[in-house]
Structures are given as structure tokens and as C-alpha cells.
Amino acid sequence: MNELSFFTTLVTAFAVLAMGLGVLGPGIGMGMAVAKALEALARQPEAEKSIMRWLLIGLAMIESLAIYVLVIVLIVLFRSPMLDYLLHK
Amino acid sequence: MSAAEFVLGAAGLLGQPTLRIGSFAVSESAVTATALTVALASAAAWTRSRLRMRNPAGWQVVLELAVQAIDSTVRDSIPKAPERILPLVGTLWIYILLANLIGLIPGLHSPTGDLSVTGALATIVFFAVPFYGIWAEGWAAYVREYFAPMFWMFPFHVMSELTRTLTLAVRLFGNMTGMEVAIGILLLLAGFLVPVAFLFLHFIEALLQAYIFGMLALVYIAGGMQALADREQRKGETTR
Numbered sequence: 029m030n031e032l033s034f035f036t037t038l039v040t041a042f043a044v045l046a047m048g049l050g051v052l053g054p055g056i057g058m059g060m061a062v063a064k065a066l067e068a069l070a071r072q073p074e075a076e077k078s079i080m081r082w083l084l085i086g087l088a089m090i091e092s093l094a095i096y097v098l099v100i101v102l103i104v105l106f107r108s109p110m111l112d113y114l115l116h117k
Numbered sequence: 118m119s120a121a122e123f124v125l126g127a128a129g130l131l132g133q134p135t136l137r138i139g140s141f142a143v144s145e146s147a148v149t150a151t152a153l154t155v156a157l158a159s160a161a162a163w164t165r166s167r168l169r170m171r172n173p174a175g176w177q178v179v180l181e182l183a184v185q186a187i188d189s190t191v192r193d194s195i196p197k198a199p200e201r202i203l204p205l206v207g208t209l210w211i212y213i214l215l216a217n218l219i220g221l222i223p224g225l226h227s228p229t230g231d232l233s234v235t236g237a238l239a240t241i242v243f244f245a246v247p248f249y250g251i252w253a254e255g256w257a258a259y260v261r262e263y264f265a266p267m268f269w270m271f272p273f274h275v276m277s278e279l280t281r282t283l284t285l286a287v288r289l290f291g292n293m294t295g296m297e298v299a300i301g302i303l304l305l306l307a308g309f310l311v312p313v314a315f316l317f318l319h320f321i322e323a324l325l326q327a328y329i330f331g332m333l334a335l336v337y338i339a340g341g342m343q344a345l346a347d348r349e350q351r352k353g354e355t356t357r
Contacts, residue, residue, distance in 0.1 A: 077193070085332055088288065099287055102294070
């Protein structure tokens with residue numbers, strides 16, 4: 029197995045692993061946020077508008093963590109500086 | 118063209134096709150974004166010249182509903198001087214929503230799937246925060262906020278402004294690009310017409326991301342105007 033194909037296999041494996049692990053935390057966080065929001069909604073249905081607004085903002089904040097992982101994985105997979113080096117050396 | 122190239126090309130990750138004017142390269146997202154801006158501006162001008170007070174046309178009622186929804190959302194979220202911020206946030210909402218939806222037209226990509234475009238939008242918000250903050254409070258009060266509650270908090274305030282600008286840009290970019298890649302991969306795996314359900318998801322995503330971008334801009338700007346709200350509140354308490 030030459031250097032390039034070894035590198036590609038390694039990168040693909042770790043990209044998949046990173047995506048899976050990186051989504052784990054935000055997933056738990058978003059679940060907790062939604063659960064609390066539903067509790068608040070059940071207790072105070074009249075506050076639905078502002079609860080929904082802050083829930084969406086909070087979810088966007090948490091979601092951006094998972095998006096960071098996605099962006100990093102996309103960079104590693106398609107625009108990797110290391111891969112450029114291996115190809116053009 | 119291989120399958121992988123097809124997916125990546127569809128998502129605009131291979132470097133978007135460029136238009137060359139002499140030695141000057143113009144990316145596709147710049148063309149779509151500019152076209153959208155021109156279309157929106159001319160639509161606004163056209164609409165404005167045809168507004169009627171008495172028996173309004175159907176489209177005018179629909180537009181008024183949309184404007185009213187934007188107006189009431191901004192008024193609910195900002196304690197003071199909502200009419201100053203309304204134009205910026207309303208424009209962000211309408212522009213980003215339409216820019217996201219352009220991706221649904223076959224052959225076109227969302228300009229918001231390009232990090233340069235989302236970066237530009239986030240930069241606007243970055244500069245809008247001190248602009249509205251200084252407008253509302255004056256230089257001294259705004260700068261003092263950076264040193265509150267302790268003077269050594271200054272680097273943390275600056276850091277938080279920079280990172281949230283980055284987050285704003287990357288969130289919109291990542292969501293739109295991720296959706297396009299997912300639909301492209303699904304098209305490869307499952308075939309024709311299967312991704313239609315995902316296109317519906319794309320539609321919801323476009324709405325949600327536009328709402329969130331504008332809402333976060335609103336929250337950040339409101340944070341920059343915080344001292345004004347506090348002062349108004351104190352004034353209200355003393356006069357009461």
C-alpha cells in the first residue's frame with residue numbers, strides 16, 4: 029500500500045469517526061434543550077412565542093457545533109493541505 | 118465525469134464555475150447574488166410605485182402581512198428604537214431566504230452555499246453592532262461596555278465578537294452546503310426523483326436558517342444597545 033492510498037483510507041476513516049462523535053454531543057444538547065422547552069410550554073402555553081424564539085436561537089447555537097465538525101470534515105476530505113502536498117510533491 | 122465529481126460539483130465544492138472578464142474571474146455565487154440584489158431592489162421599487170390605500174390588490178395584502186410579521190418580530194425582541202434596526206434585519210431575512218431558495222431551481226446554486234457570501238453577510242452584522250450601539254448610546258458608553266464588569270474582560274469581549282461573526286458565517290454556509298451534498302449523495306445512491314422528499318427538507322432548512330441568521334443579528338445588535346435599555350428602565354423607575 030503506497031503512501032497516498034494509505035493516507036486517503038486513514039482520512040476517510042477518521043472523517044466518518046469525527047462526524048459520528050462530533051454529532052453525539054450536539055445531539056444530546058439539543059435533546060435536552062427541546063425537552064426543557066416542551067416542559068416550559070406545558071407549564072405556560074401562553075408564553076409559546078417567546079419560548080419558541082429562544083429555543084430556535086439556542087438550537088442554532090448548539091447546531092453550529094455540529095456544523096463546525098461538518099466543515100472540518102469537508103475540509104479534511106476535499107481540500108486537505110496534506111493531500112495537496114502528497115499529490116504535488 | 119465520475120460520480121464523486123458530480124456530487125461535489127453539484128455542491129459547488131470543486132470550485133464554482135467562473136466567468137472570465139479579461140483577467141478578472143467572477144464566481145457563480147457573485148453573479149447569482151448580484152442578480153438577486155438587482156431583482157429585489159427593482160421589485161421593491163416597482164411595488165412601491167403601485168401601492169394603493171383604497172382597495173389594495175391581492176399581492177399587496179400578502180406583502181403587508183409579511184412586512185407586518187417582520188415588524189412585530191423585531192418590535193418584540195428589541196426593547197428600544199426598533200425602527201432603526203428594522204430595515205437591516207428585514208433585509209437580511211428577505212435576502213437570505215430568497216438566496217437559500219435559489220438553490221431549489223435546477224442548475225442554480227444558493228449563493229449562501231459560498232463561504233464568501235455568508236462571510237460578507239456576517240461582516241455586515243459585525244459592523245452593524247458597534248454602529249447601532251454607538252448610535253444608541255454614544256461613544257463613551259459603548260466603549261465602556263467592553264471594559265465591563267472588569268477592565269481585563271476586554272480581550273474576552275473582542276474574542277466573543279469575532280467568534281460569533283465566524284459562527285454566523287459558517288453556520289449558514291455549512292447548512293446550505295451540507296444539504297446540497299446530502300441531496301447529491303442521495304441522488305447517486307437512490308436515483309432519480311428520490312431526493313424530492315429531501316428537497317422539501319431543504320425548503321424548511323432555508324426558512325429556518327434565514328430566520329435564525331436575522332434573529333441572531335437582532336440579538337447581537339440588541340446586546341450592543343444594552344446600556345440604553347438599562348438607562349431607560351432606570352429612568353422609568355425613578356419617574357414612577
